[in-house]
Amino acid sequence: MRTxxxxxxxxxxxxxxxxxxxxxxxxxxxxxxxxxxxxxxxxNAGGVRRLGRDVREIALSQVAAEMWRNLTALVGDDGGFxxxxxxxxxxxxxxxxxxxxxxxxxxxxxxxHEELIDRAETRRLVPAIAQHVVGALVVRDDGAADPVRTVLxxxxxxxxxxxxxxxxxxxxxxxxxxxGTLRVVADRGVWEAExxxxxxxxxxxAIARMAGEPMRCGVKASMMxxxxxxxxxxxxxxSSASRPLSLKQTKLGTVLIGGGHQGRADVAAETAVVDFRxxxxxxxxxxxxxxxxxxxxxxxxxCGIEARTPxxxxxxxxxxTCPGLVHSFGYSGHGFQxxxxxxxxxxxxxxxxxxxxxxxxxxxxxLLERAAA
Amino acid sequence: MTxxxxxxxxxxxxxxxxxxxRALGLSVLLLDENPxxxxxxxxxxxxxxxxDAADRAALAAVRAxxxxxxxxxxxxxxxxxxxxxxxxxxxxxxxxxxKAEQILIATGAxxxxxxxxxxxxxxxxxxxxxxxxxxxxxxxxxxxxxLAGQGPLLLLYAVQALAASGRIxxxxxxxxxxxFRRALAHLPRALRAPSYLGRGIAWRLALRRAGxxxxxxxxxxxxxxxxxxxxxxxxxGEEHVRPAQILLLHDGVVPSVQMTRALGCAHCWxxxxxxxxxxxxxxxxxxxxxxxxAGDGAGIGGAAVAALSGxxxxxxxxxxxxxxxxxxxxxxxxxxxxxxxxxxxxxxFLNALFxxxxxxxxxxxxxxxxEEVTAGRVREAVALxxxxxxxxxxxxxxxxxxxxxxxxxxxxxxxxxxxxGVPEREIEPYRLRFPTKPLTLGELAALYDEAEPAALQxx
Numbered sequence: 001m002r003t004x005x006x007x008x009x010x011x012x013x014x015x016x017x018x019x020x021x022x023x024x025x026x027x028x029x030x031x032x033x034x035x036x037x038x039x040x041x042x043x044n045a046g047g048v049r050r051l052g053r054d055v056r057e058i059a060l061s062q063v064a065a066e067m068w069r070n071l072t073a074l075v076g077d078d079g080g081f082x083x084x085x086x087x088x089x090x091x092x093x094x095x096x097x098x099x100x101x102x103x104x105x106x107x108x109x110x111x112x113h114e115e116l117i118d119r120a121e122t123r124r125l126v127p128a129i130a131q132h133v134v135g136a137l138v139v140r141d142d143g144a145a146d147p148v149r150t151v152l153x154x155x156x157x158x159x160x161x162x163x164x165x166x167x168x169x170x171x172x173x174x175x176x177x178x179x180g181t182l183r184v185v186a187d188r189g190v191w192e193a194e195x196x197x198x199x200x201x202x203x204x205x206a207i208a209r210m211a212g213e214p215m216r217c218g219v220k221a222s223m224m225x226x227x228x229x230x231x232x233x234x235x236x237x238x239s240s241a242s243r244p245l246s247l248k249q250t251k252l253g254t255v256l257i258g259g260g261h262q263g264r265a266d267v268a269a270e271t272a273v274v275d276f277r278x279x280x281x282x283x284x285x286x287x288x289x290x291x292x293x294x295x296x297x298x299x300x301x302x303c304g305i306e307a308r309t310p311x312x313x314x315x316x317x318x319x320x321t322c323p324g325l326v327h328s329f330g331y332s333g334h335g336f337q338x339x340x341x342x343x344x345x346x347x348x349x350x351x352x353x354x355x356x357x358x359x360x361x362x363x364x365x366x367l368l369e370r371a372a373a
Numbered sequence: 374m375t376x377x378x379x380x381x382x383x384x385x386x387x388x389x390x391x392x393x394x395r396a397l398g399l400s401v402l403l404l405d406e407n408p409x410x411x412x413x414x415x416x417x418x419x420x421x422x423x424x425d426a427a428d429r430a431a432l433a434a435v436r437a438x439x440x441x442x443x444x445x446x447x448x449x450x451x452x453x454x455x456x457x458x459x460x461x462x463x464x465x466x467x468x469x470x471x472k473a474e475q476i477l478i479a480t481g482a483x484x485x486x487x488x489x490x491x492x493x494x495x496x497x498x499x500x501x502x503x504x505x506x507x508x509x510x511x512x513x514x515x516x517x518x519x520l521a522g523q524g525p526l527l528l529l530y531a532v533q534a535l536a537a538s539g540r541i542x543x544x545x546x547x548x549x550x551x552x553f554r555r556a557l558a559h560l561p562r563a564l565r566a567p568s569y570l571g572r573g574i575a576w577r578l579a580l581r582r583a584g585x586x587x588x589x590x591x592x593x594x595x596x597x598x599x600x601x602x603x604x605x606x607x608x609x610g611e612e613h614v615r616p617a618q619i620l621l622l623h624d625g626v627v628p629s630v631q632m633t634r635a636l637g638c639a640h641c642w643x644x645x646x647x648x649x650x651x652x653x654x655x656x657x658x659x660x661x662x663x664x665x666x667a668g669d670g671a672g673i674g675g676a677a678v679a680a681l682s683g684x685x686x687x688x689x690x691x692x693x694x695x696x697x698x699x700x701x702x703x704x705x706x707x708x709x710x711x712x713x714x715x716x717x718x719x720x721x722f723l724n725a726l727f728x729x730x731x732x733x734x735x736x737x738x739x740x741x742x743x744e745e746v747t748a749g750r751v752r753e754a755v756a757l758x759x760x761x762x763x764x765x766x767x768x769x770x771x772x773x774x775x776x777x778x779x780x781x782x783x784x785x786x787x788x789x790x791x792x793x794g795v796p797e798r799e800i801e802p803y804r805l806r807f808p809t810k811p812l813t814l815g816e817l818a819a820l821y822d823e824a825e826p827a828a829l830q831x832x
Contacts (some may be wrong), residue, residue, distance in 0.1 A: 148767045280820035287818045294815035302806050
């Protein structure tokens with residue numbers, strides 16, 4: 001089967017890439033080993049956050065924020081996005097000083113979206129927060145979305161734009177045909193295309209290896225807790241300056257607690273299991289920041305598997321060994337917000353060979369294994 | 374805490390395994406969420422008067438366990454088991470963890486849900502729940518209590534309720550015609566364990582003597598404004614309406630596989646009971662090296678089989694831990710295994726006689742009680758391309774509420790299978806995740822103090 005472009009991986013990044021390719025008039029086929037949104041895309045916390053990002057990601061994140069505000073225009077649905085704010089609280093004077101330094105360094109770079117607020121304003125935004133909190137850094141028009149709804153919206157939009165999505169097709173080999181096109185061999189067929197996007201998440205480094213490009217990249221299995229439904233007590237998504245936590249209350253009233261606490265991933269088996277001794281720390285921090293939820297019942301816990309780069313920023317750019325192959329992976333647990341913009345950038349690189357979107361810092365070359373170079 | 378053997382569940386299987394394992398010199402920790410030993414079948418056995426030979430035998434088993442030196446924790450709700458041998462539970466408002474060389478899961482059976490229109494109305498319960506109320510609180514039914522469905526437990530409860538001076542308006546037998554004829558083929562083998570058949574006949578006779586109406590019925594509906602007020606059913610070709618205060622439903626029991634499924638043990642589909650059952654060898658060993666299963670949780674066999682399986686499992690575990698030679702184990706287990714086979718001989722007959730009722734809920738019947746998802750919405754999702762129970766969550770939130778699919782898994786899978794026109798065994802069941810029982814954030818947070826700091830470094 002021959003198309004102009006193949007996207008490996010039916011997660012949010014793959015679907016976004018396929019959507020932007022199809023919108024540009026390219027024929028594109030998405031090959032997904034299981035079903036769309038099976039791993040990190042369907043199991044993340046849905047944070048739509050610029051707050052606290054690595055400075056190298058901020059520019060792309062700003063582009064993405066604009067796209068989230070108009071998501072309905074892009075995919076016909078808002079993905080459940082609500083601009084209810086993101087708040088990073090200071091739990092001590094030292095925390096507050098660190099947030100002040102962060103705020104100052106961003107302003108020096110010209111970014112003004114992160115705003116330092118005092119204790120009173122923090123309590124106004126988050127009335128249920130514990131007494132010891134002394135201030136916060138906030139992005140008022142950040143927010144959160146529904147990951148499953150977002151994935152389904154991108155899926156629908158990509159299909160409507162003309163993309164083809166093949167579920168149950170796991171890629172086993174990647175090579176070049178006699179005529180110079182890229183050949184993608186899956187367990188249920190062979191596809192050929194001019195361009196291939198590697199959006200395979202935790203399994204993307206394996207795809208890169210198929211292209212003779214071993215990279216330094218690990219995995220992440222961030223755990224999540226969801227509680228029973230509680231009366232509304234918090235609007236923004238809340239994190240802490242010095243401790244790993246992310247907490248939000250959904251429209252249904254359930255509380256999602258994460259923050260990068262790690263479970264145990266088994267990439268080969270495509271599973272990850274929760275480590276409750278690690279998860280206890282998330283519960284501890286959550287209960288200390290919001291004493292009123294101590295008695296809330298945990299309904300479920302889970303973790304998604306995701307690629308994690310050594311410098312915790314993604315890989316976006318054309319392969320150094322295999323022209324025509326464009327990587328997009330390694331979002332290291334914070335790729336959800338970036339997806340609308342990253343897909344546009346990857347599609348543009350595939351179509352034009354370059355992009356004006358700010359992705360230069362994410363070049364694959366930085367992660368090449370020296371032994372192989 | 375570190376022990377040789379952690380046992381989850383203090384029913385006949387768990388108690389027998391604990392007693393046997395202690396006799397073989399193993400250190401044993403037994404955990405159960407109830408206030409005392411006995412499990413469902415021997416619920417509150419230490420606190421109520423023993424009224425027959427079965428109660429006295431149960432009490433003897435409990436006393437042997439109490440004297441065995443096993444450490445017992447009651448009011449201890451296990452919510453996670455790790456394949457590497459850690460067991461997590463909540464007790465007294467905080468979470469605890471213990472390490473065990475081997476873990477015996479003896480969590481028994483759960484009732485198969487019987488979703489009829491109106492089954493979520495207050496006043497509609499399961500027979501099992503009513504039996505717990507009878508055993509623990511002495512609560513007996515008074516007038517306008519109807520029993521509906523089928524199965525030995527329904528009969529047993531009716532007899533127990535009458536013996537406790539309760540009153541029952543009637544029994545609606547929902548079994549389709551011809552079940553007895555189909556079961557007859559298995560009768561000769563069942564006669565190897567005639568006591569089961571004798572008991573069943575005695576129960577039916579007791580109900581007849583007490584003048585309890587026994588009605589073959591179909592198309593049962595529970596109706597009322599805000600609570601159960603009446604039942605509607607078809608019998609002998611005519612629709613009937615009867616006032617009802619309580620309706621008790623029952624359609625047999627299936628293995629409780631929450632924990633073994635969440636652990637990732639291999640399971641197989643049991644077509645006769647239409648349920649998933651963990652794969653085990655004769656010693657109860659699962660597909661995971663440290664995990665052993667005994668009792669109804671490994672396949673429905675009843676209390677006597679459970680107790681035998683518990684002892685057999687303990688022998689296997691002692692051998693696996695090097696405390697017992699294989700030859701000694703085999704000779705000790707041989708009579709137990711033979712006795713178990715005799716008891717199990719009745720099962721094909723019972724399984725055919727009480728074959729699960731067909732799951733054909735009307736569109737307005739709620740399947741997932743927690744998220745109030747009806748059979749009609751499940752069928753709509755299938756029409757939109759939903760292939761299985763896990764994708765159904767994204768379509769409808771079915772199975773995502775407080776019970777995490779414990780109640781609706783079987784019915785949801787059956788409805789999806791029927792709507793897709795494929796056998797039920799081809800529907801991937803809900804993926805189950807720990808915690809398999811809800812615990813509070815505060816309870817989990819307390820675990821942070823106890824765990825080794827090294828394990829807590831967020832990487």
